[in-house]
Structure formats: structure tokens, C-alpha cells
Amino acid sequence: MTTRAVEAWTLEPLVTFVKEAGARLVLVMTSAGQVMAQHGFSRAVDVMSAAALGAAIIASTDEIARQLAQPPFAVLNHQGERHGIFLGAVSTGHGKLVVLVVYDLHVSSLGLVQLFFEQLTADLQAASPKEGVSKQVLAADFERELSESLNTLFGR
Amino acid sequence: MPDEIKTLSSQLAQDPDSLVFLRLGELLRQKGQFDAAHRVALTGLERHPHLADAHDLYARILADKRDYERAFDEWDMTLRIAPNHIGALKGLAFLYFKVGDVGQAVAHLEAARQHAPDDPGVAQALALAQGGGGPGGVPDAARAAAAAAEELAPAAPAAAPLEEARVFAGLEGAQEGLLLLDAKGQVLGGALKDPQGRDVTDAVAAYLAGVSHEAARTTKLLGLGRWTGVAAEGKLGHIHLTPPAGDAVLLVVRDRSVPMGRLAIIAQRAAAAARRWLELDR
Amino acid sequence: MTGASRPAGYGPALDLVTRVRGVRGAMLVSGDDGLVVAEQLMEGIKGVAVAALAASLASRLRRAMEAAGLGVSLFWHLQCDQGGLLVVPAPSGVLIVAVAEPDVNVGLVRLELLRAAEAVG
Numbered sequence: 440m441t442t443r444a445v446e447a448w449t450l451e452p453l454v455t456f457v458k459e460a461g462a463r464l465v466l467v468m469t470s471a472g473q474v475m476a477q478h479g480f481s482r483a484v485d486v487m488s489a490a491a492l493g494a495a496i497i498a499s500t501d502e503i504a505r506q507l508a509q510p511p512f513a514v515l516n517h518q519g520e521r522h523g524i525f526l527g528a529v530s531t532g533h534g535k536l537v538v539l540v541v542y543d544l545h546v547s548s549l550g551l552v553q554l555f556f557e558q559l560t561a562d563l564q565a566a567s568p569k570e571g572v573s574k575q576v577l578a579a580d581f582e583r584e585l586s587e588s589l590n591t592l593f594g595r
Numbered sequence: 596m597p598d599e600i601k602t603l604s605s606q607l608a609q610d611p612d613s614l615v616f617l618r619l620g621e622l623l624r625q626k627g628q629f630d631a632a633h634r635v636a637l638t639g640l641e642r643h644p645h646l647a648d649a650h651d652l653y654a655r656i657l658a659d660k661r662d663y664e665r666a667f668d669e670w671d672m673t674l675r676i677a678p679n680h681i682g683a684l685k686g687l688a689f690l691y692f693k694v695g696d697v698g699q700a701v702a703h704l705e706a707a708r709q710h711a712p713d714d715p716g717v718a719q720a721l722a723l724a725q726g727g728g729g730p731g732g733v734p735d736a737a738r739a740a741a742a743a744a745e746e747l748a749p750a751a752p753a754a755a756p757l758e759e760a761r762v763f764a765g766l767e768g769a770q771e772g773l774l775l776l777d778a779k780g781q782v783l784g785g786a787l788k789d790p791q792g793r794d795v796t797d798a799v800a801a802y803l804a805g806v807s808h809e810a811a812r813t814t815k816l817l818g819l820g821r822w823t824g825v826a827a828e829g830k831l832g833h834i835h836l837t838p839p840a841g842d843a844v845l846l847v848v849r850d851r852s853v854p855m856g857r858l859a860i861i862a863q864r865a866a867a868a869a870r871r872w873l874e875l876d877r
Numbered sequence: 878m879t880g881a882s883r884p885a886g887y888g889p890a891l892d893l894v895t896r897v898r899g900v901r902g903a904m905l906v907s908g909d910d911g912l913v914v915a916e917q918l919m920e921g922i923k924g925v926a927v928a929a930l931a932a933s934l935a936s937r938l939r940r941a942m943e944a945a946g947l948g949v950s951l952f953w954h955l956q957c958d959q960g961g962l963l964v965v966p967a968p969s970g971v972l973i974v975a976v977a978e979p980d981v982n983v984g985l986v987r988l989e990l991l992r993a994a995e996a997v998g
Binding site: 643787795801802803806809810813817819820822823824826831833834 | 921938956962
């Protein structure tokens with residue numbers, strides 16, 4: 440399984456996280472769903488839908504937290520029969536990032552994912568460029584940028 | 596081959612926990628009896644869900660049945676359990692060729708070559724993919740895919756464990772209660788039998804792959820220094836794990852009549868022998 | 878013990894273990910998830926890390942022991958030059974974990990862990 444990054448500074452923290460947490464699939468993206476790095480996905484279409492769904496879950500829970508007048512939920516976990524899905528937010532010099540992790544319950548556990556997610560958070564914060572948040576993507580540029588990102592993420 | 600299938604089937608019927616299902620499933624697959632192979636592999640997987648070779652076998656059968664999506668999942672699972680499993684790396688390379696993702700296929704074949712540099716099939720598939728065999732220097736994905744597909748043929752049986760005498764000369768239990776493994780769970784020496792006398796070497800080795808990394812990581816993160824051993828007590832017997840040198844792990848197993856303290860002494864002696872052997876072998 | 882999180886009823890079980898000289902902390906850990914159920918730890922011990930790592934190692938050892946035909950795991954001890962981790966899996970799937978100094982009386986900790994496992998059920 441390969442790990443690829445659109446933003447090079449995300450690569451090393453992600454590779455370490457995958458190795459230590461035993462994660463099966465990982466997406467690092469902006470809160471708008473723009474993918475910055477991925478591990479384990481074989482098809483671009485899967486990345487696109489996972490990113491959109493992950494961003495939507497974060498947006499929904501942020502809104503619930505807002506209505507409850509509390510800070511946004513730090514992490515979310517869904518446990519299935521064979522797999523767990525973990526979503527966590529990371530504040531970096533590059534803005535807020537969302538990490539989506541799919542882990543196999545035979546290989547990893549929520550405890551391990553949480554433990555090494557803390558490490559991932561610290562590593563991403565240390566590695567992120569400090570020049571500010573990533574630029575807003577204009578609708579006109581969106582398709583081109585998406586296509587370029589996917590090409591990078593799948594080594595084409 | 597039919598005789599062997601018959602023999603293996605009856606062995607499996609007598610001992611459903613046996614690992615002979617791996618060989619039986621593979622033979623059935625080779626004979627094109629995919630449904631029978633599928634049943635054997637699935638039953639084996641139910642009993643050994645953490646055995647990398649069982650997932651690899653199942654993936655091969657699924658690939659033969661053109662169920663590529665599930666084959667991908669099974670090979671992916673194989674790599675989760677045994678990250679350098681050559682069969683799974685080749686299998687995934689094959690699937691990537693199938694969908695035209697030559698980059699990913701090459702990445703997997705290169706990983707396979709790293710761990711099996713003498714595998715001619717891997718080298719051949721890589722050469723086809725990288726050598727620009729197609730027009731205009733573009734790699735001929737179809738030919739490379741065909742070569743990789745050939746590599747899905749059964750791997751040669753794993754080399755027999757090194758002669759125990761070389762590693763554990765003169766030590767008690769060298770044939771049934773001592774096992775020396777590398778970091779990937781490959782057997783370097785010794786053998787293991789369960790209380791019923793069945794050979795469980797490969798299954799235990801597979802489950803202990805990476806235990807050295809795991810123990811080292813635990814001690815590092817908890818600030819406990821260097822790990823020197825793991826002693827574990829089971830309902831029917833005890834085990835002692837020791838890191839003799841590098842990432843290698845030595846496993847000593849005895850029944851409950853051997854006290855844990857004595858087991859630690861046996862483990863120390865065996866570790867010294869393993870250390871000497873590993874140094875000589877270097 | 879400074880850091881303490883003890884859901885009702887688990888305190889006495891943890892006390893059995895932490896009163897042994899050389900024990901730096903005791904925890905109840907969910908074996909499946911690797912999450913802390915209850916803890917009684919000295920300052921500086923990372924409960925979350927102990928829980929996740931102990932559960933992961935426990936799961937690997939359990940599988941290996943089952944494959945070796947040794948039955949369920951009753952007790953294990955990760956020995957290190959600066960201390961150790963001693964674990965008893967309770968039938969409910971909870972792990973009773975002790976973090977100990979290198980010169981601890983292992984036999985005594987084992988006994989108290991087994992008693993704690995019985996108490997936890």
C-alpha cells in the first residue's frame with residue numbers, strides 16, 4: 440500500500456501514523472474536503488467520495504456542537520463489525536485539517552489509533568508551513584486543482 | 596495430484612484446525628475446482644483469521660473467479676498481517692495492472708523485489724513494466740499484467756526451517772518447543788508442536804511477526820528502557836519470548852509443569868545459542 | 878497515586894494492585910478497544926498509552942498462544958531493564974494492568990492482579 444501527498448510536508452507524519460496505528464485507509468484533507476494526502480486508496484473515485492463524506496460529517500457535528508454552545512468535537516469514532524472509522528481535526532499553521540482513518544479491528548484498535556493520532560497531530564503541527572491558511576479555491580479553478588491533486592495522489 | 600487431494604482432505608477432516616487447508620485449497624485452485632477451493636479457503640480462514648497465508652490463498656481463488664474487488668481486500672488484509680508478504684505484493688501488482696495503474700503495480704513489484712530479490716517472475720514483470728516494451732517507449736501494461744498474472748501461480752513451498760541442530764545444538768526441546776524468528780515472522784530455526792503433537796510452527800510464527808517491534812515500541816513510549824523478555828502463562832502451558840539480537844525473537848514453549856522461573860533459564864540458554872548462531876550467520 | 882480515574886466499584890480492585898511495593902500504577906483496560914476503563918497511576922505515567930499498547934500486545938500474545946495450543950492467556954509480563962508491564966486478562970475481556978519498577982515482587986503482583994481480575998469479574 441502506498442502513501443501519497445499533494446502537500447509534501449504531510450507525507451512523513453502520515454507514513455509514521457499508518458505504520459504505528461496499523462491504519463488501513465487514511466485521508467488528510469481540509470475541512471472543505473480538499474485532499475492533501477492519502478494512504479491505501481486504489482481509486483480516485485473512492486478518495487473523492489470519502490473526502491466529501493468525511494467533510495460532511497465534520498460539518499454536521501460542528502453544527503451540533505455550535506447548537507449545544509460547546510467547542511467542536513475533537514474526534515469521532517464509528518465502530519463496525521470488522522472496521523472502525525475515526526475522524527479527527529487538527530489545527531495547523533496551514534489551517535484546520537481533517538483526518539479520516541479506517542482501521543481493521545483485527546489489526547488495530549481505537550486506543551492505538553487515538554494514541555498515534557496525538558502523535559500525528561503534533562507532527563503535522565510541527566511540519567506545517569507557517570505562512571498561513573491555504574488559499575481559497577475558486578470554482579473556476581476547482582476542477583483543474585482537483586484533477587491535479589488526484590494525479591499526484593495516484594502517482595500519475 | 597488427486598491422491599494428494601484425497602489425503603489432504605482426509606487429514607483436514609480428522610483435524611479441522613490443521614493448516615493443511617492451505618495446500619489443499621491451492622491444489623484445488625490449480626485443478627480449476629474453484630468452488631471447492633473457495634469452500635476450503637473460507638473454512639480455513641474462519642479458523643485462522645489472522646493467518647496471512649490463508650488470506651493470500653483466498654485472494655488467489657477470488658482472483659481466479661474474477662472477483663477482483665474482494666481479492667484486493669484479501670491481499671490488502673494479508674499485507675496488514677504480514678507487510679512483506681510476497682504473494683500479496685504480487686497479487687496487488689496484478690490487480691493494479693488489471694485496472695491500468697502501472698505506477699502502483701510497479702511500486703508493489705518493487706516492494707516484492709526488495710524482499711525476494713531472486714524471484715525471477717517479479718524481475719520479469721518489472722522489466723516488462725519499466726522497460727518500455729510497448730510502442731514509443733510506453734511500458735506495455737498488457738504484457739506486464741500477463742507476466743504478473745503468471746506470478747499468481749503458487750509460490751514454492753517455504754524452505755524448511757534450518758536444521759535445528761545448527762541453532763539450538765544440544766538444547767532440550769529444539770524440535771518442538773524452541774523457535775527463532777526474524778522480525779517478519781519468518782522461521783530461522785527450531786520448531787513448535789502443540790500439546791497434541793501437531794506442528795504449529797508457521798501459525799505461531801505468523802502471529803508473532805512484528806512482536807519485537809511492538810514490544811520495543813511499548814517500552815520506548817512508556818519509558819521502560821529496553822525490553823528483555825515477555826513471559827506469558829496460558830491455561831495449558833507457558834511461553835517466554837526473548838530478543839536474542841537485533842529484531843529477532845526467540846520463543847520457548849513448555850507445558851505448565853515447567854515453572855516460569857525455570858522457563859526463563861531455558862530461554863536464556865537458548866538465547867545465547869541463538870545469538871551465537873546469528874552472529875556466525877551474519 | 879496522583880492520577881486517578883476510578884468508576885464506582887473498581888477502586889478496591891485497583892487498590893489490591895497498587896498497594897504492592899514497586900507498583901507505579903494499575904489500570905483496567907478494555908481489551909478490545911485499548912481504552913482506559915479505570916486507572917490509578919503515579920505522576921508521569923501515560924494511561925492512554927499504557928492502555929493502547931498493553932491491549933495491542935495482549936491481543937498478539939493471545940493469538941500466538943491459542944495457535945500454539947496453550948489455551949487462553951492467564952498472565953503475562955513484559956520485562957524491561959527499567960521496569961515492566963504485568964497483565965492479567967479477566968474473562969470479561971477487561972485487562973488488569975500493572976506498571977512496575979524493575980525490582981518488584983512479580984509473584985506478588987501476579988497474585989494481586991488475579992485477585993483484582995476476580996473482583997472485576
